[in-house]
Amino acid sequence: MQRCLQQERLPEGLRLRISRFCFSGAVDEDGRIPSIWDTYVHSSDGPTEDIACDGYHKYKEDVRLMYNMRLDAFRLSISWPRLIPSGRGPVNPKGLRFYKNFIDELIRYGKNKIMILICNDFTAFADVCFREFGSKVKSWWTINEPNMLAWGGYDLGVSPPVHCSPPFGIGNCSKGNSSTEPYIALR
Incomplete structure (x- = not known):
């Protein structure tokens, strides 16, 4: 007899959550610049996250699959090199549009959003994230x-x-x- 995790058997208040590989792929598209992780994975002959799960292009499909799996929440890391490529200063409109569209898709399917902010020059990045996404995100984590x-x-x-x-x-x-x-x- 196969035993499966069933949401109905979980204690009340325990949420089923999922996170995708922290790299959305599309590492050189729409104004995104290389991150410390890009540099690190390209320093050897091993695999890279250049495509990863390709969440940048497949986020709508990913959210629909989460809905079909009856997951309650999704943990999304916001990529600083995609949102603010210069580190400080102007926000990349294409990166901003991607995250707004992704969050809106999660809302459309009723998913709880958990955002993770992992950055060194933290205040400028956090300010943009809170200003642009804060009204739609319930939980924020500063370190994953x-x-x-x-x-x-x-x-x-x-x-x-x-x-x-x-x-x-x-x-x-x-x-x-x-x-x-x-x-x-x-x-």
Whole structure:
């Protein structure tokens, strides 16, 4: 007998949520510039997120599939290089239109929106996101998976900024201190 997760059996208040791979693809379209992740994944012969799940082009189909799966919420990361390519200053109208259209599609299907803002020059980026999307988004998170940021970026050296030190690191451990930097990053 096959056992499946059934929404009717979940405790009241527990939501079924989904997030797509944090990269929407279309990394060089409509004014988007490379991010630290683009640079990182292109530094080796491994796979890139240049297409990823292609959410930039398939978001309507993705939202319809979420609806059919009866998911309650969707976690969406807003790409700073797509929204404000210069880092500060003018907003990219095509990037802004993409996120507004995506959020409107989620609303059309009754999905709860959870936005994640992960950025270094945070205040200018957050200001644009709150001003442009704030009236439509119920939950905002400022850091997604902080443990993975600390562990992958400052202990193992397998994600940006690729800091690690022997014997902890997996990659090229030429900079960083795995015994202290993960804790500083989480602080």
